Amino acid sequence: VVIHVGAPKTGTSFVQDRLFRNPQALAAQGVLYPGDRPDAHFLAALDLMGLKWGGLEAEAVGYWRRLVDQVNAHQGTAIISHEIFGIATAEQVATALAEFGGAEIHVVASARDLARQIPAEWQENVKHRRELPYATFLQRIQDPARDSVLGWWFWGVQHIPEVLGRWAADVAPERVHLVTVPPSGSAPETLWQRFVTALGISDEGFDLEAERANPSLGVPESDLVRRLNVLLKPVLPNHHYRPLVREVLVHQNLSRRRDSARLSLPPEAYDWVGGLAEEWISELAGRGYDVIGDRAELRP
Secondary structure, eight states, X not given: OEEEOOOTTSSHHHHHHHHHTXXXXXXXXXXXXXXXXXXXXXXXXXXXXXXXXXXHHHHHTTHHHHHHHHHHHOSSEEEEEOGGGGGOOHHHHHHHHHTTTTOOOEEEEEEOOHHHHHHHHHHHHHHTTOOOOHHHHHHHHTOTTOOSHHXXXXXXXXXXXXXXXXXXXXXXXXXXXXXXXXXXXSOTHHHHHHHHHHHTOOOTTOOOOOOOOOOOOBHHHHHHHHHHHHHHTTTOOHHHHIIIIIIIIIITTGGGOOSSOBOOOXXXXXXXXXXXXXXXXXXXXXXXXXXXXXXXXXXX
């Protein structure tokens, strides 16, 4: 059982889309990517961890059990993937892994340098109805106490040494696979090939035309959505916000504008993230994980 536990904004959506759309090519290798809908693993993660998610938690009830039953009924390798698994507590991880009996467990985590992750995470917050300006977001995630919901969530899914400390505590280091996201400007397929290696599959016979991704927004588009969130909060329920704002406005329209300035990390934050990167690189090197890519790519 191969469990990919994030992090968000590291190519997870496009990887999950390719796995979901290629069941026959996977089956030819004896590999299962379970689920009858693209968001089945997301719903299973909500169910496992009891997370509230704008009403979707009610729809998620029973999805973890359904996914586990599919995996346990399969004779071969099974892949589970969603980026919010990273927030799981040590107790939730132990509960999850115990479901698979004596199966050989592999844990995959994907990581990108914080100078790109931080602005991407703020945008993701905005796309999920949050109203915080970028400056306030930066202030809260730099609070070492992490006593805000934002700080708890951000570091819960983005602090890769801690995420792997929970998910891989009882997994042999050679079965823990760290995929690093290559620098901007790298060939688009480089990251996919790294995932193929980490997941232990071949993409022979795959349809490689990605249909679902999680694109970024420019600076004016991001702030437009943030301001809309303030105005729409009292009048637009979540079940309308998701299809109308996030899908139609953001994903189908605003994200296609490529001529706007891209959001970046303020220069005064680089020493902070640079210091964190060096700590992470050193700690991860000492654990002996299988690295696909280069830990140095975590430097901003």
